[in-house]
Amino acid sequence: MMQPAERFNLPARFLHWVMAALVFAMLLMGIGMVSTVSPRYHLILPIHRSIGTIVIVLVSVRLINRIMNPRTPPPLPSDLPNWQKMLAQWSHWLLYTLMFLLPVIGWSMLSAADEPIVIFGSVHLPSIVPPNARVFALLRLAHTAFAFVLFATFITHLGAALFHALIRRDNVLESML
Amino acid sequence: MPRADNSRSNLDAHPTQLGGVRAQSQNTWGLLLRNPIQAIAIGIVLVSVIGLFAYVGGYLSPHRLSPKRMVDAFEEIGGGAHQGFRRAHAKGICIAGSFQATAVARSLSTATIFVGSSLPVIGRFAESAPDPYASDSTQSVRSMALLLRPRGAPEWRMAINDTSGLQGSTPQEFYENLRASTPDRQTGKPDPKKIAVYLETHPEAVAFAARMKAKPLASGFANDSYNSIDGFIFVAPDGRRRLVRWSMQAEDPFATLTLEERKSRSSNYLFDDFLARVARGVIKWRLIATLAMPGDPNRAGQVWPSDRQQVDMGELTITGAESEAPGNCRDVIFDPLILPPGIEPSDDPILSARSAVYSESFRRRSGERHPLSAVANRSAGSP
Numbered sequence A: 001m002m003q004p005a006e007r008f009n010l011p012a013r014f015l016h017w018v019m020a021a022l023v024f025a026m027l028l029m030g031i032g033m034v035s036t037v038s039p040r041y042h043l044i045l046p047i048h049r050s051i052g053t054i055v056i057v058l059v060s061v062r063l064i065n066r067i068m069n070p071r072t073p074p075p076l077p078s079d080l081p082n083w084q085k086m087l088a089q090w091s092h093w094l095l096y097t098l099m100f101l102l103p104v105i106g107w108s109m110l111s112a113a114d115e116p117i118v119i120f121g122s123v124h125l126p127s128i129v130p131p132n133a134r135v136f137a138l139l140r141l142a143h144t145a146f147a148f149v150l151f152a153t154f155i156t157h158l159g160a161a162l163f164h165a166l167i168r169r170d171n172v173l174e175s176m177l
Numbered sequence B: 001m002p003r004a005d006n007s008r009s010n011l012d013a014h015p016t017q018l019g020g021v022r023a024q025s026q027n028t029w030g031l032l033l034r035n036p037i038q039a040i041a042i043g044i045v046l047v048s049v050i051g052l053f054a055y056v057g058g059y060l061s062p063h064r065l066s067p068k069r070m071v072d073a074f075e076e077i078g079g080g081a082h083q084g085f086r087r088a089h090a091k092g093i094c095i096a097g098s099f100q101a102t103a104v105a106r107s108l109s110t111a112t113i114f115v116g117s118s119l120p121v122i123g124r125f126a127e128s129a130p131d132p133y134a135s136d137s138t139q140s141v142r143s144m145a146l147l148l149r150p151r152g153a154p155e156w157r158m159a160i161n162d163t164s165g166l167q168g169s170t171p172q173e174f175y176e177n178l179r180a181s182t183p184d185r186q187t188g189k190p191d192p193k194k195i196a197v198y199l200e201t202h203p204e205a206v207a208f209a210a211r212m213k214a215k216p217l218a219s220g221f222a223n224d225s226y227n228s229i230d231g232f233i234f235v236a237p238d239g240r241r242r243l244v245r246w247s248m249q250a251e252d253p254f255a256t257l258t259l260e261e262r263k264s265r266s267s268n269y270l271f272d273d274f275l276a277r278v279a280r281g282v283i284k285w286r287l288i289a290t291l292a293m294p295g296d297p298n299r300a301g302q303v304w305p306s307d308r309q310q311v312d313m314g315e316l317t318i319t320g321a322e323s324e325a326p327g328n329c330r331d332v333i334f335d336p337l338i339l340p341p342g343i344e345p346s347d348d349p350i351l352s353a354r355s356a357v358y359s360e361s362f363r364r365r366s367g368e369r370h371p372l373s374a375v376a377n378r379s380a381g382s383p
Helices: A010-033 A039-068 A082-112 A133-168 B018-034 B036-056 B067-077 B171-180 B192-201 B203-214 B259-264 B269-280 B349-366
Strands: A117-119 A123-125 B091-101 B119-127 B142-148 B156-161 B232-235 B241-250 B283-291 B310-322 B343-345 B379-381
Touching: A010 A039, A010 A082, A010 A133, A010 B036, A039 A082, A039 A117, A039 B349, A082 A117, A082 A133, A133 B018, A133 B036, A133 B349, B018 B036, B067 B171, B067 B349, B091 B142, B091 B269, B119 B269, B119 B310, B156 B241, B171 B192, B171 B203, B171 B349, B192 B203, B269 B310, B269 B379
Parallel strands: none
Antiparallel strands: A117 A123, B091 B119, B091 B310, B119 B142, B142 B156, B232 B241, B232 B343, B241 B283, B283 B310, B310 B379
8 A cells, every 4th residue: 555645746835835825916916906996906907817827727737736646635634523624625626616717707707898808918818708798797796706705715724724733733734835 | 843643644543433523523622722822823814814805905995996986976976876887978879980090100109000901990979977868968078989909909999088188187086076076865966065165176177177168069979079088108119108198080070059959959869960970971080199298297187288299190980870789889898998009008097097997887787687778779871
């Protein structure tokens, strides 16, 4: 029998921390830009769109890495209560799903609004949904709602990581360092 | 990092047994109680992150001018939200035609819009009121909105008004102006005292009112001219960046109507006249850029001296008009910051606000049922 991994593999750890920074920044940029009419709105919007496409690429690489290395997620401590194990598993898949869905919905909603989708200053992304105001309305609502769910999941994830590191003092956080 | 003994992974343990789970669940809360300082520290971190999110989102700053507050103000002026309609410039009609640039335009901007042959244009004429059923004789601000979409090249959107400049130069001034001119719920009219107080402290608004009074109102959409309001940057092929404003200047001869004449007409006379005019033949405007001189204020509330150099950038030809419907101009956001490379936003702060507010207006109306407009089921020319 193979020994279970002690830590996530290097690509997983690297992607985790890069994406943690990007996703947190995206949540702040998103909530911030819709809160103001100041020039910050127009400053942040193109950055938000550009990072969104980076997140789609990174989360895809990350999922492939995860699926191709089924041994890489180290097992959770065996004495962890079952509800916490379930919560950990479900919240991780929720995080993966939302990190993928949110930028895809963003791209789709701009397509449905018939807006040009420009990233990194001059790269035009193709439209992936035909123009339709009703579809835009649904996607726009989903973009906000899922962003709040992602933020709540992120907070839970952060709280759990600190709980493992500071209170249980097990190797859960370490496995990602 | 210190480790508790029980932290070692042990694959042989069976924590799924019911008794074990309950004991360990209690243990989790017990752990928190036994480590109060760490528990409080974690709480502080989480509350701080949530607080940061709330602060950035404006939840802790009720006075921050958000697109929501601005659109709410428009809705209040219009006597409440008019479901399905744009929250400002609500009463409008879709237009279509083409744009042909002049050769000299290419020396001012590298935008592909100015290169080559005629390109398709769709757009919209509207009155500025948030009420989509306003009577035309009561309205004094008209707008033209355009989407120039060359095949395979970046598009250019604009929303331009027949006013000379704006009531103010910052979003905050514009918002306060909206609030001061919002009709009182009891009287149905704006409170003259509030307007007087506003004008006392806002000389740009006084100057705007004077310019409005001095300018005769065009008799229709077709012989009216429309201004960019805001400043933009044209980037020339040699890299030179010029601050410009532009206008669409009507080729139809200017005419005006007296107030009595306007009041005697139907409530949709502007649109009826325009449809009749399109039916008679194409209507043309010239795109005229005005180049700023050093020191000219890039403030929407201030006009530039009339001797500034003007450049003829091209000709807009409108060939048809039809009522708003899915697939034409109805669901287009005429965001003035959707610009092709070669045309850039200036630091005029009104621009970002317009972009944000138009987006919020579209967010609201896109999910609503679209009632028939005041000028429904009409068309003329070849849209």
